[in-house]
Structures are given as C-alpha cells and as structure tokens.
Amino acid sequence: MPPTSLSAVLDHVDAGLPAALERLMGLLRIPSVSTDPAYADHCAAAADWLVADLRSLGIRAESRPTGGHPAVVGHGDGAGPRLLFYGHYDVQPVDPLDLWDRPPFEPEIQDTPRGRVIRGRGASDDKGQLMTFVEACRAWKAVHGALPCAVSFLIEGEEECGSPSLVPFMRANADELRADLALVCDTSMIAPGRPSIASQLRGMMNEEFTITGPRIDLHSGYYGGPALNPLREMARIVASFHDEDTGRVAVEGFYEGVQDVPAGQLQQWKTCGFDEAAYLGSVGLSCAHGEKGYSTLEQQWARPTLEVNGMWGGYTGAGSKTVIPSQAHCKLTCRLVGEMDPDRVRKRLRAHVEARLSPDARVEWSTRVDGSRAAVMNTRRPEFAAASRALEQEWGREAALIGMGGSIPVAGHFRSVLGMDAMLIGFANDDDAIHSPNEKYDLESFHKGTRSWVRILHELGSRP
Known part of the structure; x- marks a missing residue:
C-alpha cells in the first residue's frame, strides 16, 4: 500500500480525535468492576457497548456467555495475515473512594504540569489502551473501506479477577480464535515517549x-x-x-x-532510558527496597x-x-x-x-x-521488527524491548491453548496509577497509540 494511503489514515485519526475521546468517555462511564458480583450487570453493559461499537465498523461482533462475565468476539474482513487482538473491558475496584479527586466513573480530560490526561477508572487499564486499537481500525475502515489485515477481536471481562473463564472459553472456541499472531495492548512504555515492546512477563x-x-x-x-x-x-x-x-x-x-539474565540483555536494559529516580519518586520512595544486589529493573522484570x-x-x-x-x-x-x-x-x-x-x-x-507461569515472547518473528519500524516512525525514537513486572497470563495461554505467539505493545506510563485512585491515561498515549496501531497494521499488512 503506498505511503499516501497510510498518510490519509493518520490524517483521519488526527481529525477524529475529539469524537474518539467521546467514545472512550462513554466506555469509561460504565462501572465494569469484575471482582464484585454487584457490578455484573455493568460488566454485561460494557460488553454490549463494545459489541455495538465494533459492529459500527462492520465487524461481526457478539457478546458470548462464559462461566462468568461475557466475552466479546468479533471478526473483520480483510486480506493478509490473520491477527487476534486481545483486551479487557473490566476494571479494578475503586477503593479507597475517599482518595479520588473526582468520581472514578465520571471521566474527564484534565490539564496537568506534564500535559493533558484522561482521568477515570479504566482510562489506562485497559479501556483507553484497547480503544487505541479499535480507533486505528475505525480510521482504516473510514478511509479505505477495509482493514489491511484480517483482524479478529477477543475482549474479556475477567482479567482483573484472574480470568477464571478465559482458558475454558479459548479451548471451546480454539478453531475460531486461532490466528497467525495475537496482539495485546495492556502494557506500558519504559519511559514517557519511548515506545516499547514487551519481551517477557512475570x-x-x-x-x-x-x-x-x-x-x-x-x-x-x-x-x-x-x-x-x-x-x-x-x-x-x-x-x-x-x-x-x-x-x-x-x-x-x-x-x-x-534463571539469570544474559549479560547482553542486562546491558540493553541499562541503556533503555529508564529513570529510576523518577520511577521511585513518583510514588514517594527514595530508594529501592527489594532484593539486594539487583538493579531496580532486574527486581521488577527478572526476579x-x-x-x-x-x-x-x-x-x-x-x-x-x-x-x-x-x-x-x-x-x-x-x-x-x-x-x-x-x-x-x-x-x-x-x-x-x-x-x-x-x-x-x-x-x-x-x-x-x-x-x-512467566511468559517469554518470540521476538525473532519478523512481525516484531515490523512493529519496531512502525513505532520508531511514529515516536521518533527506537522501540525498546523490555520486560514487564506485571502478569498478563493470556500471553502464555495463547501459546499453550491456541499454539500461537503474541506481541505486546502498550502506551501506558508508570505514573498512570493503574489499580489506584485517580487513574489516568496521557492524551498523547491515546492519540499516538492510535496512530502507532495504524502504522503497525500497515507494516504487517504489507509483509508478503
């Protein structure tokens, strides 16, 4: 596909940012707390909201029953590699409520010393992140009438309570869900403005x-x-x-x-742009308190x-x-x-x-x-190089291959249940306060995250 076609899609993302933010606000207003049975109807409402939104793009989407909260499954038409995008619509409880500066399910755009942010529960984990991919697909469909790849969706509603229904659902629907590669947007960047691809998860x-x-x-x-x-x-x-x-x-x-981390990988981590003082200082800490003899990144990613x-x-x-x-x-x-x-x-x-x-x-x-178990990504796949090119083009900086201190079990489930690899790319920042009061998602993360997925889809769809 010629570069002008890509430029038209990126221009559409820029022009449609206000409408995209309004859509995200609608999803953020739904209190889809998965761990509390009192919010079961709200979880179902969030699934229905996503089904309607995906259908507006021409995606054949539906809410599917599971042993717990429903899963959203959708399939789009498109040539090229088949991709399965994963995200989750459920959110963490908001306690302690008295530490929030505003009601957690009344989201708004706020100005902060570091820039504009989207404030509200789920803004970063994971509603804002998953909508970057949806909005990228919306832009492709609006400009070209089709996606550059064959894209399917699996959006669950139990990630924040351990995903008890996910593996049984994946096994029961394995033939339908299996793809060439899974894409996950539920991770963070190593530093503000430094695009990152997760290579390992605890x-x-x-x-x-x-x-x-x-x-x-x-x-x-x-x-x-x-x-x-x-x-x-x-x-x-x-x-x-x-x-x-x-x-x-x-x-x-x-x-x-x-296992010990190879020396070459340790050297990459030392030069990836991580600011230890800022990372600790943002939460009121002056030094690391973990295992002695290991750097903060080693403690977070590899211990x-x-x-x-x-x-x-x-x-x-x-x-x-x-x-x-x-x-x-x-x-x-x-x-x-x-x-x-x-x-x-x-x-x-x-x-x-x-x-x-x-x-x-x-x-x-x-x-x-x-x-x-911990998961290690197959970064030798050519899709990782393609995604790195796309991210560097958007952010103007080389993409970093990083570890992640958090756990995203679905990355391992893709391999063990569906026999497929996963690529994890997210645009959250360490100060997003996920799982905590006053959660936020940088407006830059949402905007440039959407543009990044446009470029990634272009790169993946252009491969032989």
Missing part, C-alpha cells in the same frame, strides 16, 4: 489464608497474656517470609526455576517476589475495643519468573507457614487456587 500465584486461635474473640483483660493472639501469630509468620538483611524470600525452594497485599483481623472501627481476635487473615501474591511452577511455589509457601504455627493455632487456606 507469572503470578495468588494465595489467601486465615489463622484461628481461640474459638471466640476474647476480653484482653481476662485473657491478655495466656491467650494466643492470631494477629501477633500472623505478624510473626509474615515477617518470616523474607530475609531481613538481603530482602530475599526465605521460603525453602522458592527460587527453583529462576520473583512475595508480596503481602492485605492483612487484617480484630476491631478496626473508631475508638478502642479491648479484644483479642479469634482470627487473622492474609492475602498475598507471588510474581514468578523463568521456569517457576506456581503449584510448586504454593505447596512450599503453605509448608513454610504450617511449620511455624504455634500450639493452638490453626491455618485454613483458600479453596481458590490461581496461578500462571
């Missing part, structure tokens, strides 16, 4: 447990001293998860399957973690209540790298806790067992 293992001591809450005057306090028991055990001097996880066998996400029990209301609680609770996650097996990590973690219980303390584990 896996994850979730766990939750309860420690019970006395059969009822106790008066701390009558029983304080002789009674086992589950909160103190929990604090002691949680403190044993890490070596205080080195920051390493102290669970026996935890590091089995962890496993064990993080306590929540710990509670007893009385937490206003004032004082002199009680020794019957129970204490803990939620935690482990980020996995290399060949770490989430099931093996879970067994060793449980053994670590059970071996340290005091007499009269009992532990109960969650019956839900979620886990996904």
Whole structure:
C-alpha cells in the first residue's frame, strides 16, 4: 500500500480525535468492576457497548456467555495475515473512594504540569489502551473501506479477577480464535515517549489464608497474656517470609526455576532510558527496597517476589475495643519468573507457614487456587521488527524491548491453548496509577497509540 494511503489514515485519526475521546468517555462511564458480583450487570453493559461499537465498523461482533462475565468476539474482513487482538473491558475496584479527586466513573480530560490526561477508572487499564486499537481500525475502515489485515477481536471481562473463564472459553472456541499472531495492548512504555515492546512477563500465584486461635474473640483483660493472639501469630509468620538483611524470600525452594539474565540483555536494559529516580519518586520512595544486589529493573522484570497485599483481623472501627481476635487473615501474591511452577511455589509457601504455627493455632487456606507461569515472547518473528519500524516512525525514537513486572497470563495461554505467539505493545506510563485512585491515561498515549496501531497494521499488512 503506498505511503499516501497510510498518510490519509493518520490524517483521519488526527481529525477524529475529539469524537474518539467521546467514545472512550462513554466506555469509561460504565462501572465494569469484575471482582464484585454487584457490578455484573455493568460488566454485561460494557460488553454490549463494545459489541455495538465494533459492529459500527462492520465487524461481526457478539457478546458470548462464559462461566462468568461475557466475552466479546468479533471478526473483520480483510486480506493478509490473520491477527487476534486481545483486551479487557473490566476494571479494578475503586477503593479507597475517599482518595479520588473526582468520581472514578465520571471521566474527564484534565490539564496537568506534564500535559493533558484522561482521568477515570479504566482510562489506562485497559479501556483507553484497547480503544487505541479499535480507533486505528475505525480510521482504516473510514478511509479505505477495509482493514489491511484480517483482524479478529477477543475482549474479556475477567482479567482483573484472574480470568477464571478465559482458558475454558479459548479451548471451546480454539478453531475460531486461532490466528497467525495475537496482539495485546495492556502494557506500558519504559519511559514517557519511548515506545516499547514487551519481551517477557512475570507469572503470578495468588494465595489467601486465615489463622484461628481461640474459638471466640476474647476480653484482653481476662485473657491478655495466656491467650494466643492470631494477629501477633500472623505478624510473626509474615515477617518470616523474607530475609531481613538481603530482602530475599526465605521460603525453602522458592527460587527453583529462576534463571539469570544474559549479560547482553542486562546491558540493553541499562541503556533503555529508564529513570529510576523518577520511577521511585513518583510514588514517594527514595530508594529501592527489594532484593539486594539487583538493579531496580532486574527486581521488577527478572526476579520473583512475595508480596503481602492485605492483612487484617480484630476491631478496626473508631475508638478502642479491648479484644483479642479469634482470627487473622492474609492475602498475598507471588510474581514468578523463568521456569517457576506456581503449584510448586504454593505447596512450599503453605509448608513454610504450617511449620511455624504455634500450639493452638490453626491455618485454613483458600479453596481458590490461581496461578500462571512467566511468559517469554518470540521476538525473532519478523512481525516484531515490523512493529519496531512502525513505532520508531511514529515516536521518533527506537522501540525498546523490555520486560514487564506485571502478569498478563493470556500471553502464555495463547501459546499453550491456541499454539500461537503474541506481541505486546502498550502506551501506558508508570505514573498512570493503574489499580489506584485517580487513574489516568496521557492524551498523547491515546492519540499516538492510535496512530502507532495504524502504522503497525500497515507494516504487517504489507509483509508478503
């Protein structure tokens, strides 16, 4: 396709930016919180919204039932390679609500010292990101009447609660979903304005447990001293998860399957433009607190973690209540790298806790067992070079091949279930506050992200 054809599509993106933002605002207003059953109807509404929007492009789209929230599946007409675009319409809960500067589902464009941003829950993770691809397709269809590639869509509604229905759905619809390559827009850039392609992702293992001591809450005057306090028991055990001097996880066998990063890759990471001081300073930190002996990027991309996400029990209301609680609770996650097996990590973690219980303390584990392995992308595929060219043309800087500290299990599912590789390109920034109050997405990320996908589709459609 001649360059003038590409220019016409890019010009259409620029002219249509206000309308594209209005469409995004409509999607952001839907409170599609997947983890809370109270929002089930809203999740269905978000799926229906996407179906209607894709159909307006001539995509044959429909909302499909799953074991949980519906999945959106769509197929477009087009020649060239078949691509499967993945995104998710569900969002994280908004708690704590009092830390938001405005209602989280009343999005708006705001001016900030660093530029204009789209503010609202889901703006970055993942509604703003997935709509960059949809808007790129809209521009291609408006200018040329067709897409440069055969594009299909899989947009799920359970990514933020572990995607329990995704693998069964993919298996049941494997022949329909299988493509030459999967595209994912749910990642970030290594630095503002530096386009990035994710080459590896950490896996994850979730766990939750309860420690019970006395059969009822106790008066701390009558029983304080002789009674086992589950909160103190929990604090002691949680403190044993890490070596205080080195920051390493102290669970026996935890590091089995962890691999060293090749020296050449480490050198690339050192020169990729990452600003450690800005990364830490944006969240109020002055230094890295992870495993000693590893850089911040190594800690984030190539080392496993064990993080306590929540710990509670007893009385937490206003004032004082002199009680020794019957129970204490803990939620935690482990980020996995290399060949770490989430099931093996879970067994060793449980053994670590059970071996340290005091007499009269009992532990109960969650019956839900979620886990996904780390994923490494096949960057030798020619599509990665094509996408790198497209990104450099749009952003004026060489695209960086980066790791990702987060976990996107679908990248591994594409390979294990559908036998296909994935390419992950996103335009979020580290200060987008995803999963946190006042989430935002830079207007530049949305605009240039859409233009980037236009160029990527052009490059992929131009390949033999």
